[in-house]
Amino acid sequence: MERHERQQLRSITDEVAGWVGQARTVLAHRDEIARAADDAIESLRRAVVALRRDEAVDWAVMPLRTGDGQLLGRVAERVHQPSLAPAEDRTLRHLTTQVAGALHDTKSVAGARRFFSGRAKRDAGQAAASFVLDFRTWGVSSGVPQLLDRLSLHDGRTFDVGVADALGDWVGFRKRIADLGDAPEVISSAAVTDLPASIGTIEKALRDEARYRAAAVSAGEAVRSREVQRMLVEMPVERLKDATRDRLRIGPLADAGITTVQAVLDYGARLEYLPGVGATTATRMRGAAQTLWQMTYDEMPVRIDIKQRTDETTELLRRLGAWDAMRKTKGATTDLTLAGALAPLARVLHRDVSHLIVFAVGAQVAELGKAVEAVRRRARSIDGTSGTAASADPWDDFLGRPADYFAMLSELGFLTEDEQKTHGDLPDDIIEAVRRLQLDTEYLSASLRGYQSFGARFALAQRNVIIGDEMGLGKTVEALAVLAHLRANGGHYSVVVCPAAVVTNWVREISSKSSLRPHRVHGPGREAAARNWVRSGGVAVTTFETLGWFENHARAVDGLACAVVDEAHYIKNPTALRTRRTRQLLDAAERSILLTGTPLENRIDEFRNLVSYLRPDLIVDADEFSPRRFRRQVAPAYLRRNQEDVLTELPELVEVEEWLPLSREDSAAYRNAVAAGNFMAMRQAAMLQGAKSEKVRRLVEIVEEAEDNGRRVVVFSHFREVLDHVVRALPRDVFGPLTGSVPAAARQTMVDQFSAAGDGAVLVSQIVAGGVGLNIQAASVVVICEPQLKPTTEWQAVARAHRMGQLESVQVHRLLSEEGADLRVTKILARKRELFENFARVSETADSAPEAFDVSEAELAREVIAAERERLFSQDAANLPEGEEAV
Structure with a gap:
């Protein structure tokens, strides 16, 4: 190779060697960014907690701390690296491998090494030189220098990512954690900041069951003791003789002005200093008094009198309410399951956690918020800060x-x-x-x-x-x-x-x-x-x-x-x-x-x-x-x-049969109904004459009296027309009529509105609609406008008010006409009542039930109509409608 050729080759290899160096720097930097991003993602994934209910994962939660913005920045840096097409990546890899190797081999023909190289190496060097020259020609025409410059411009660029933006598309983090669950959302930790305290409250309440129960028992004993004391204050001292079988002289007590058993207990040890008593007799007196106290205490139920709201009873209700909240927590397995599921999340909610990424696994993300609120609500109910505050009057609950x-x-x-x-x-x-x-x-x-x-x-x-x-x-x-x-x-x-x-x-x-x-x-x-x-x-x-x-x-x-x-x-x-x-x-x-x-x-x-x-x-x-x-x-x-x-605590049930005469208008309407043989009209006749009806006048009086006495009234009738007349006759707060045509949900709403109304309110209802299933404890006065054809129908209606939880005595007024269908139906029903007592109600009666007691409604109607026609028309057949015969 000539000198100028070697110089040209060295110039070209130096240029290509520069490309190789740039490529190595770019690839090393990209690999470093990738490793940093992977390490950041792994660090964030390690903090993920799985929230399980019934062994199945419902949510995965990744806590994010303020400093995690740097980790997210590394992920974003990788995403925002200049993109590489596959061909461009192959070019960079080619530069750092084959091209770099060829550059090394060219030294055997272009550098000082050529003087020491054998023929084989020189031939290989010559081939490498040709490869480099060809690559340089291709590289210049393909834009390799421009590619390397473009990639090198981004070296050292950093990204600042706020944790609230962790799932932003520009960060690229969402795709890397897609396997953790569906529909991830970033929420502020403020939404769950009180979760650890709430779970702690629930766990503490479960541990403290005995303490809550003991407090309620202690409060109940205080109420019982006060009631016992009240009774002993009124118990004459002569009862000491009963407790000692007349072996105790009580004359000295009377001489000293001690007249009740409670006074003996109050006097205590001072009794022995009374004239004619002495230590032995005083001990016997105190023992007898204590025996009476204990016997009275053991047999004394705890009573809650809404008209005598003593401090002891108020405290009892407060303690019972607290114990009930705890018991409901223990029994509320859904809430306890949620608390257990959320406990891992509560443990990672440190002060520096500012946000959470929530993933849906077995449940929707929105349900996590509901779960947290359920746990929070349960905790508030325990410590008395929910609904009824601790300072509120427990009588309301x-x-x-x-x-x-x-x-x-x-x-x-x-x-x-x-x-x-x-x-x-x-x-x-x-x-x-x-x-x-x-x-x-x-x-x-x-x-x-x-x-x-x-x-x-x-x-x-x-x-x-x-x-x-x-x-x-x-x-x-x-x-x-x-x-x-x-x-x-x-x-x-x-x-x-x-x-x-x-x-x-x-x-x-x-x-x-x-x-x-x-x-x-x-x-x-x-x-x-x-x-x-x-x-x-x-x-x-x-x-x-x-x-x-x-x-x-x-x-x-x-x-x-x-x-x-x-x-x-x-x-x-x-x-x-x-x-x-x-x-x-x-x-x-x-x-x-x-x-x-x-x-x-x-x-x-x-x-x-x-x-x-x-x-x-x-x-x-x-x-x-x-x-x-x-x-x-x-x-x-x-x-x-x-x-x-x-139900030993059930208030008194006072049943009054109000036998009323028929007014002139009532009698006329009743005679017409009998003449027509219309049994249903006969039953209604005494309620359809408005203010001229004796039953209506008495009903108005009952309602007015109820208002004066702070009571509410429910009026029952089988007939819709009767109820309409009742509504018109009563000028005050009237709810209804509650009839079979009223939708079920609306019936309950009507009862709720009546229960929330003031004294003197009246609920008007068909007996077959309001007398079944509904609780009408707000009413303590029940009026039944006519006798029903089944005894159980009336019993059901009365039981809507006179039931467990009723606090007032219940008055039942049956409006009955002293002559006519009411009288006859009442007598027939008395026999049906006896049938029930014998067979379905626990009773000691052992008599057989004759088949004659098996009375159907149709038979009852025929019997009553026949008897009334005989009574009213036997001596005046001319008054019968044409075609009818006197019976």
Whole structure:
């Protein structure tokens, strides 16, 4: 190679060597940026926490600290590096490998090394030189120098990324963490800043259960002690003689002016210094007084008198409320599950964490916010800062849900129950089986009275039962306790079938008294509700009318744990379509519960039908048998307790039959109805004459008296026209009429508005609409405008007000005309009442029930019309309409 050729080659190789150096710098810098970005991403990923419910991950959360902006900047730096086309990347790699090797080989022909190289190396060097020359020519024409200059311009560029912008497309971080979950969102840590404290409050409350309970017990004992003291202040000192079997002289006490047992206790050790007493007698006196105190204390239930709001009772309510909040926390498994799921997040929420990236895994991102709020709300309910503040009057909460408070008092032993009456009419072997069963209340947030717990365990032990407790005793919560127990033991699907009027009430009760999930399978949203029930489980609440549509959904679930039928007397007729559909559901369920406070309405056979749906083996075919034998046969499937047996705190029920004369206008309307043979018109005649009606005048007086006494009134009638007249006759706050045509949800709203109204408010309702399922405890005066044709219809209506949780005595006024249909219907119903007492109500009566007591409504109407025609027209046949004959 000539000298000028070697000089030219050296010039070209120097130029290409510069390219190689630039390429190496660029690639090294790009690799460094890539490594820094990968390290940053790995560091951020290591901080991710998985939030799990029921072992499945619902969310992944990445905490971001203020300093993490530098790590995100490294990710952004990599994203914003100049882009490289595949061909350009190959060129850079070619420069740092093959071209760099060729440059090395060219030294054997262009440099001093040529003097020491053998022929083979010189030949290789010559080939390398040709390669470099060709590459340089290609490189210049392909723009390699410009590519290297473009890439070198960006060296040393940095990015400042705020953590709030972590998911911005320009950062490039989102794509690198896509495997962590779906739909990631950046939220401020301020949204969860109090989560650690909330979880801490819940955990502390769970640890402090004994302390909350002890505080409630102590407050209850203080109320009881005060009541005992009040009684001993009024207890004459002569009772000391009873306690000592007349072996104690009390004359010296009377001489000293000590006249009550409490005064003896107050005097204490000073008694021995009284004239005629001495140390021994004083000791006996104090012992006798203390014995009376203890006996009184042991038998004294804790009473809550809304008219005597003592400091001790107020403190008791406050302590019960706090204990209830804790108990609900323990029983609120959903909230506790959420608290457990969120605990890992709470542990990483340090002060320098400013934002979170939340990923949806098994649940939507928005649900995390709801979960945090649920935990926060649970914590607030524990420490008294939610809803009712700690400083607020606890009486407000008590008045809003007195039944819950009485249930807590019963659980703490402050309300005594007769255990024998709690068991109803059950044989001993069943009672023992029920006692052995342990009720799992993990999913139940309500307190249970002793008799309610027994009822729930009876249903579980016997599997298919009728709970026939008298209305107002809490059959709903007994059924809920069963469903909660089954859910805790793996039963995910249950169904409640009820009249449309009480669907809303059932949904409310499930939500407020358990952590089970209710699904309202009724009305416009029934399709979505049914699908949700099939997908996620819970309690489907549907109606007899909707059941046919719902059947396919019920068959789609894997195992129906329990079917509950409320107001089960709706299926007394075995041939009715609603009955056949309901029985199919009962047959498909592993357990079933029929709830009815009126299992026997007209016919013994109807009650037998209900039992046969569940236990056909219990009823033998017989035309006549005694009530005692009947109850003994159905005992394995039937439990009934009455109010007076188990509700010792229930206020007095005062029932008044208001026998009123017919006014002249009433009589005329009544005679016309009898003449026409229109039984329904006969029943209404005395209420349709406005101010000229004696019943209406008396009704107005009752309402005015109720307002003066601070009471609210519910007026029941079978007839819509009567209710319309009542609304017009009452000038004050009237709600209604609540009729069968009012949608179920609107009925509950109407009752809620009435409950929130002032004294003297009146709710006007059809007895078959408002007398079933609804709780109308705000009313303490009940007016029934005409006798009903089924005794149970009236009992149901009265029980809407006179039920567990009622705080006022309940007055029931039955408006009765002293002649005519009212009188005759009342006499006939007296016989039907006796039938119920014999067969369905726990009773000691052992007489047989004649078949004559089996009276249908049509027979009753014919009997009354015939008797009234005889009475009114037998001596004046001319007054009968043409074509009619006197009877």
